[in-house]
Amino acid sequence: MSVRTAEKPAAPSVPWTQRLKSVRLYAGVAIVLIWGLGPFYWMTVTAFRDPAYTFDSTPWPTHLTLENFRNAFDTSRGNNFGRALGNSVIIGSITTVIALVLGVLAAYALARLTFRGKYVVSGLILSASMFPVVVLVTPLFQLFTNLGWIGKYQAMIIPNISFVLPMTVYILASFFAELPWELEEAARIDGATKLQAFRLVMLPLAAPAVFTTAILAFIAAVNEYLLARLLSSGSTEPVTVAVARFSGNNPLVEPYAAIMAAGVMVSIPLVIMVLLFQRRIISGLTAGGVKS
Secondary structure: OOOOOOOOOOOOOOOHHHHHHHHHHHHHHHHHHHHHHHHHHHHHHHHOEOHHHOOOOOOOOOOEOOHHHHHHOOOOOOOOHHHHHHHHHHHHHHHHHHHHHHHHHHHHHHHHOOOOOHHHHHHHHHHHOOOOHHHHHHHHHHHHHHHOOOOOOHHHHHHHHHHHHHHHHHHHHHHHOOOOHHHHHHHHHOOOOHHHHHHHHHHHHOHHHHHHHHHHHHHHHHHOOHHHHHHOOOOOOOHHHHHHOOOOOOOOOOOHHHHHHHHHHHHHHHHHHHHHOHHHHHHHHHOOOOOO
């Protein structure tokens, strides 16, 4: 007696419209990746290429060497890239810490308290982030000259705080507004003060947003160039200024290969930091965007 095996049903065919959507999605992702990573890739290729072949248009690495990285740290030509890296870390770290302390408190107050003119204050904070930096160059230069701050760290840290703080408040306020305030009320019922409830209950819940804001604030402070170019000196200049004034063996020829090597050394730590904490960054940026 023979037994007939049941045939497996054929897999449903994917509609051509769905396939078209997938093709468009992957094509868009590819375009964004090429557009965003293309300059970084070419900078890396040039950084590892022999200076004699700086303008070689070969799209893949050729004539590999580490000479450009040695030239970037060479101080015999007046460059001091190592010290500039330390200055950027100092300026970025102090700016980030102060902006976070002030931003967390201001954002929590805007999200939790109800007072007259609340939305006007929020609008003024947001508009401050859109104010053109070039307009502030002359008054800040005059002010810091009168104070004797030109060439000192505070001349770059204080303006950076004013630029980073609106972004910090804007991100954190939207996050705090979506937190369950019942937890704070429960802590108050258990005997905690307002400060204890904020520090022990609400602030740990906001850790993803605070972490995201810290990374964005640090990157923004490190990338600032215009004010740093005018308000810094040789001993306090950050990497953006140091790289812009790199000099080579020939004063009439820009050392493009060494500049590319310096750009790679500045960019790679930030890229690695973002890749390592990308989940926390995404969760911090998207938290509060969807109401429960």
